[in-house]
Amino acid sequence: MTPWHTERLRIAHATAAVLAAEHPGAQIRLEGALAHGLAHARSDIDLRIVTPAGQPLRVVSQVVDGIRVDLHTSTAEELGELHGLLASFDLPREGDVAAFRTARRSLSDLTTLRTAVVLDQGEQNPVLDKNETDQYARWALADRVQAAISLTEDLLGLIEARQRLAEQLVWQRLAVVVAQAEAAAAGQPLLGEKWLPALLGLATGPDQAPRAIPTLPDTGRPFGTETAFRAVRTRLCQALTSRWGTPEPGDPALDPAWSGLGWLPQRCSDGWALQRGDDLIPLTDAQFHAWAAAIALS
Structure with missing residues (x-):
C-alpha cells in the first residue's frame, strides 16, 4: 500500500x-x-x-x-x-x-x-457477493472480447483499403484490449486504462508489481499474417477458458474456413462460438477444444 x-x-x-x-x-x-x-x-x-x-x-x-x-x-x-x-x-x-x-x-x-x-x-x-463478482467478470470479459472482434473487423477493412498507418494504430489498440480481457478473466475490474499495468500485476497475485502491457507481434505488416494474428486468438482462448473452464476434448470435424483470418472465439451463456464481424458460428464443446488446440499449434 x-x-x-x-x-x-x-x-x-x-x-x-x-x-x-x-x-x-x-x-x-x-x-x-x-x-x-x-x-x-x-x-x-x-x-x-x-x-x-x-x-x-x-x-x-x-x-x-x-x-x-x-x-x-x-x-x-x-x-x-x-x-x-x-x-x-x-x-x-x-x-x-x-x-x-x-x-x-x-x-x-x-x-x-x-x-x-x-x-x-x-x-x-x-x-x-461472490456470485455477482463472478457474473461481472463474465460480462467484462465478453465485452472486451467483443471489442476485439470489432477492432478485428476494422483491421480487415483497413488491410483491404491499404491504409497502413491506421492499420498499425488499430493493431496497437487491439493489444490493449486483449490485455484488458486477460485482466477481466482474472477477476479484475475494467478501470481506466492508466490502471491496466497495475491490474495485470494484481491478476498474478496480491500486491504484485505492475506489469507492462503485452505487445502483439511486430512483423512489419502486423495483422496481415496468420502468425501475428495467432497471438490474439491464443491469448483470448486462454482468457476465456481461465474463466469458463477448458471443454472436454473430442474428435470433431473442423471446417478449414474457421481458421481464416479474423475469426475470434467468444463464450456465450449457451456455449462457445466463433465470430468475425456480424458472422457467428456456434461450436460444440468438442469443436471449440479442437479449434483452440489447432490454432495453438498452427
Whole structure:
C-alpha cells in the first residue's frame, strides 16, 4: 500500500463518519480505483451516499486536507437495477442479445459497483457477493472480447483499403484490449486504462508489481499474417477458458474456413462460438477444444 493510498483511506473513513452522522440510515461507500487498492499522487476520492428510498440527496464535493473528495448519491432502488444485471450472464449465441447490449452500456456503472466497499466504523466491506463478482467478470470479459472482434473487423477493412498507418494504430489498440480481457478473466475490474499495468500485476497475485502491457507481434505488416494474428486468438482462448473452464476434448470435424483470418472465439451463456464481424458460428464443446488446440499449434 502506497503512502498516497493510506492517506486517502484515512480521509475517506473520516469523511464517511461525518456523512453517516449527517444522513442517518444512509450507507456510505468508497468506489473506484482507490477502493480497489490503487492510487497515485493526485488521485481523488469517490464516495457515494446510498439512501434507502426517495430522491437522491443533494451534496457538494469538497476538499479535505488538500485532496478532492467527490460525493455521489443514489437510492437503493436505482442500484438495484444494476444488481439485477449481475444476477446472471445472458449472452445467447443466436437470438435476442438485449441483455448484453444493456450490460455493455452500463459497464462503467457496473465497474463502479464492482469496486465499491461500504465504509462502516473503520471497516471496508465489499458491496457485491461472490456470485455477482463472478457474473461481472463474465460480462467484462465478453465485452472486451467483443471489442476485439470489432477492432478485428476494422483491421480487415483497413488491410483491404491499404491504409497502413491506421492499420498499425488499430493493431496497437487491439493489444490493449486483449490485455484488458486477460485482466477481466482474472477477476479484475475494467478501470481506466492508466490502471491496466497495475491490474495485470494484481491478476498474478496480491500486491504484485505492475506489469507492462503485452505487445502483439511486430512483423512489419502486423495483422496481415496468420502468425501475428495467432497471438490474439491464443491469448483470448486462454482468457476465456481461465474463466469458463477448458471443454472436454473430442474428435470433431473442423471446417478449414474457421481458421481464416479474423475469426475470434467468444463464450456465450449457451456455449462457445466463433465470430468475425456480424458472422457467428456456434461450436460444440468438442469443436471449440479442437479449434483452440489447432490454432495453438498452427
